Amino acid sequence: MAELFMIGGATDVMLERLGEKFTIHRAQDMEDPQAWLAANGNGIEYVATNGHDGVKPEFMAAMPNLKAISCYGVGYDAIDTHAARARGVVVTHTPNVLNAEVGTTAVLLMLACYRELLRDDAYVRSGRWETEGNSALTRSADNQTVGILGLGRIGQAIADKLAPWGTKIVYHSRSQKDVDYTYYGDLVEMARDVDTLICITPGGPATNKIVNREVLDALGPQGTLINVSRGTVVDEEAMIAALQDGRLGWAGLDVFEAEPHVPEALRKLNNVVLLPHVGSATLETRAAMGALTVDNLLQHLQDGTVISPVPECADM
Numbered sequence: 001m002a003e004l005f006m007i008g009g010a011t012d013v014m015l016e017r018l019g020e021k022f023t024i025h026r027a028q029d030m031e032d033p034q035a036w037l038a039a040n041g042n043g044i045e046y047v048a049t050n051g052h053d054g055v056k057p058e059f060m061a062a063m064p065n066l067k068a069i070s071c072y073g074v075g076y077d078a079i080d081t082h083a084a085r086a087r088g089v090v091v092t093h094t095p096n097v098l099n100a101e102v103g104t105t106a107v108l109l110m111l112a113c114y115r116e117l118l119r120d121d122a123y124v125r126s127g128r129w130e131t132e133g134n135s136a137l138t139r140s141a142d143n144q145t146v147g148i149l150g151l152g153r154i155g156q157a158i159a160d161k162l163a164p165w166g167t168k169i170v171y172h173s174r175s176q177k178d179v180d181y182t183y184y185g186d187l188v189e190m191a192r193d194v195d196t197l198i199c200i201t202p203g204g205p206a207t208n209k210i211v212n213r214e215v216l217d218a219l220g221p222q223g224t225l226i227n228v229s230r231g232t233v234v235d236e237e238a239m240i241a242a243l244q245d246g247r248l249g250w251a252g253l254d255v256f257e258a259e260p261h262v263p264e265a266l267r268k269l270n271n272v273v274l275l276p277h278v279g280s281a282t283l284e285t286r287a288a289m290g291a292l293t294v295d296n297l298l299q300h301l302q303d304g305t306v307i308s309p310v311p312e313c314a315d316m
Ligand code: NAP
Pocket: 074, 075, 076, 095, 096, 098, 102, 149, 150, 151, 152, 153, 154, 155, 172, 173, 174, 175, 176, 200, 201, 202, 203, 206, 207, 228, 229, 230, 254, 255, 277, 278, 279, 280, 281
């Protein structure tokens, strides 16, 4: 049996399938995973992890015979893929199987902001409907201009899901795509022209705080920010200040800078909808992600190839 070091959670099905071919060593069961690796890391050939926990550099260093890292998630900014590649370690992730689900989450957040779902739910629960009458009117989510920051696999799924609302889609990314939507080379310009900005780029240094004060001010008091990418993509402090001052209208957020910590100032605001990073978190989609995570490991064990390498490892 090959030796697998597992970082973070896994479904029962994943554990069962992996258990048939690997001896699984779970970091969560160890008092001191680093000390365990110092004693046993030589034997580890495979790692299963997720986009949030990644693989710490000191863990990587303690596994000299590592062959492959399988990430349960499409985002892999917590894994140093260049260092892995330099060592001949292939990194895989779970693209495509979660596009529709994360698209649904983005639309859910947008609709909740426009139609004040949380405010009106609270209105009914509090009994105020009975004592004060109808609640205040909301904004229609129909016929809005939505700017997608990062028109990749999930960005396209979001655009598709918004079509029935008569949405005009525009987008910003580093390169222009072969699509009919209007491309903006400049994010501030796009933010100025849209009603809603939806962030769905990868995290990491290249996108760190690219949604800054200038972008937020361009989006403006009637603007809505949706973030289903990574918390690091948005300058959280600047966003909170803009929401507090009314310089930014609304925000629907699935991701935060220092998860699971969410600043109290943000939690106190009424013009936000907050989710605990559940963009892909349905039973169906997590099952599909788990299956691909396991399939990558099993295939590598069998013939040294993988199904869905990260782009940096595509030619390994
Ligand atoms: P993808 O297909 O690689 O798309 C990423 C898009 O971002 C591309 O259009 C890319 O275009 C653009 N991009 C990359 N770097 C950029 C930059 N510096 N500035 C502007 N645009 C940039 O990835 P995906 O599968 O759609 O996933 C996107 C991300 O969603 C993941 O990496 C992950 O962080 C996040 N995610 C979140 C959840 C959740 O639960 N909330 C779930 C799944 C994924 P260019 O290369 O042309 O710039």
